[in-house]
Amino acid sequence: MSEDPQTIAPVQLKVSGKTLALITGGGLVAGALIVLGAIMPAEFNTDPLGIGKLSGIARLWAPDEKKVDTNTAGGPLAREYDTPLRTDVIEIPLTDFLGGAKGSELEYKVAMKQGATLVYEWEAVGAKNPDDIGFDFHGHTTPEPGQQMTVASYKASRGVSQKGALTAPFDGIQGWQFSNFGDGAVVIRVKLTGFYDLVPAGKEGNLAGIVANVPAAQARPDFKPGQ
Amino acid sequence: MKPYQLLLALGLSLLIASPAFAHAIGGSDAQFVRNTVGADPFPFLYLGAKHMVTGYDHLLFLLGVIFFLYRLKDVLLYVTLFSLGHSTTLLLGVLFDFGISAHLVDMVIGLSVSYKAFENLGGFRKIGFELDNRIAVGGFGLVHGLGLATKLQDLGLNPDGLLPNLIAFNVGVEIGQLIALSLILVVMTFWRTTKSFGRLAIAANACLFLAGIVLAGEQLAGYFLSGAK
Numbered sequence: 001m002s003e004d005p006q007t008i009a010p011v012q013l014k015v016s017g018k019t020l021a022l023i024t025g026g027g028l029v030a031g032a033l034i035v036l037g038a039i040m041p042a043e044f045n046t047d048p049l050g051i052g053k054l055s056g057i058a059r060l061w062a063p064d065e066k067k068v069d070t071n072t073a074g075g076p077l078a079r080e081y082d083t084p085l086r087t088d089v090i091e092i093p094l095t096d097f098l099g100g101a102k103g104s105e106l107e108y109k110v111a112m113k114q115g116a117t118l119v120y121e122w123e124a125v126g127a128k129n130p131d132d133i134g135f136d137f138h139g140h141t142t143p144e145p146g147q148q149m150t151v152a153s154y155k156a157s158r159g160v161s162q163k164g165a166l167t168a169p170f171d172g173i174q175g176w177q178f179s180n181f182g183d184g185a186v187v188i189r190v191k192l193t194g195f196y197d198l199v200p201a202g203k204e205g206n207l208a209g210i211v212a213n214v215p216a217a218q219a220r221p222d223f224k225p226g227q
Numbered sequence: 228m229k230p231y232q233l234l235l236a237l238g239l240s241l242l243i244a245s246p247a248f249a250h251a252i253g254g255s256d257a258q259f260v261r262n263t264v265g266a267d268p269f270p271f272l273y274l275g276a277k278h279m280v281t282g283y284d285h286l287l288f289l290l291g292v293i294f295f296l297y298r299l300k301d302v303l304l305y306v307t308l309f310s311l312g313h314s315t316t317l318l319l320g321v322l323f324d325f326g327i328s329a330h331l332v333d334m335v336i337g338l339s340v341s342y343k344a345f346e347n348l349g350g351f352r353k354i355g356f357e358l359d360n361r362i363a364v365g366g367f368g369l370v371h372g373l374g375l376a377t378k379l380q381d382l383g384l385n386p387d388g389l390l391p392n393l394i395a396f397n398v399g400v401e402i403g404q405l406i407a408l409s410l411i412l413v414v415m416t417f418w419r420t421t422k423s424f425g426r427l428a429i430a431a432n433a434c435l436f437l438a439g440i441v442l443a444g445e446q447l448a449g450y451f452l453s454g455a456k
Contacts, residue, residue: 012295012349015429020350023433027341031440039445044452 065140068152068169075115075167081195083116088198091216092188094180102223106188109139109175109205110196112168118194121163122176125187131158132182139166139174142204165194173205187216257382266388268395275399278375280407284336284442285371289404290411291343291435292364294428297419305364306408312368313375314397320376321384321393329381330450332374337442339367344435347428375400 015023033049041052042060052058095103112118124133137154152169155162158181168174174196178188201209201222209222256274263270279285292309296302320326342363351357379396418424 012347012352013429013432014349017353019429020348020353023348023429023436024345024350027433027437027440031437031444034441035444035448039441040448040452043445044448046448046452 062149064148066148066150068150070152070154070169079115079117081116083113083195083197085193085195087193088191088212090190090192090210090212091214091219092178092190092210093216093220094178094186094188096183096185097181098183099180099185104180105178106208106210107175107177107205108190108208108210109173109199110192111199111205112139112172112174112196114168114171116195117165117167118174118192118196119165120190120192120194121161122188122190123161124178124180125189126184127160127180127182127186128184129182130160132180133160133186133188134158134179134181135162136177137162137175138177139168139170139172141170141172173199175205189216260379260382260384263392264385264387266391268391271392271395272399272402275396275401276403276406277399278378279400279403284333284340285404286407286411287340287435287438287442288336288343288367288371289408290415291340291347291432293408293411293415294343294347294432302408302412305360306404308361308365309368309371310401310404312365312370313372313400316369316372317375317379317397317400318372318393320373321379321389324380326373326377326380328450329374329377330446330453332370332377334443334446334450335370336367336374337439337444337446339370339439340442341436341439342367344432344439347432348436 037049037051037055038057041047041058045058045061047053047058090108092106092108094106097104110118127133134156135158136156138152138156139154140149140151143149150170150172152174154166166174176190180186198212199205201211208220211219211221256277259270260274289306289309292305293302296305326332345351346360346363375396379393384392
């Protein structure tokens, strides 16, 4: 390879025909297994070998979310419901931002039927600055694994209070993700009145296990700051 | 190939082919490109460089190309050929609105990785098929450029300022390639001086071969199974 013309053609390995066949054959088989057994179930919801279901990889697949237009309302302005009217006050304790995602961020939603309305008011008690709290007011359906999720985004912003009304665009859960960016602990006091159901602790929408209608100190029994 | 080498190859390929790294211009970058009207060269320069540095399929091919290139002169020759190839199709493809399915292009890019690995293993010499390396690298450069062009087109570029933005993107691709190549070269040059190079060169190319097959298979599945083009 000291000759100039030869350096144009790069050096190649010299492997036996058997090794070469093993590498290419093995590569093709292993590659096909990876694609058929893992990538196709996880990415394309297709499971030709059944490995995706067996290994649980197939559960990774989820369809794209379907977004709902939240600015145009439909339906009559006067409505009647079978469900009783309820009123709740939910006190959500949040640590300062140093408390990490577990302490300073929390999602709280309630379950609503399509067309049901609730009136809300929330405020961050103890917040020092008007932009200490980040909130994302949104809702979504609770689909089975692999089914499409319908989402509606109402408002994502910074602030320390919000009041208004919401009519659910679909059967699902509606509520807020709160994040405390301030340097002191706060309590988010959410007042709700309307036609909805509280989500049981540990279920999607209330994974933090918030207890309604108790003071903030007792509202989150599974979490103590500093844990 | 020994069992542990096969395991190594498998693990590496899974890592490389992990769809978490799926190689497209996405998210806020896609939003930016769609919303850009008029010449905006520096963001496009950055996007081009980013696309290349994070484009593991392009990088694996380059790794295969320079695997046995010991002299800087040769490295420059092949990289220039590759760059000429992909610049041609990137510019012409977008300007003349020519492109085929991104999945199919990416499949060929995956196969180009396996091609190069097979060649490094001496496979083509063994089966008596000799294609001039310069043609192969230049040709695959054309395909890689077509992939870039297809992805840019999918984003819906605004015709206002198209040419300057495109050239900026292309220059960015070259810069990104230089950055990535320098890193690969440093690592390769160091690795070649160690004893492990001789032992692991075969395994490394077997890994490349497998990674290429997985990439190609993933794109083939995407072509047939996903609704998107």
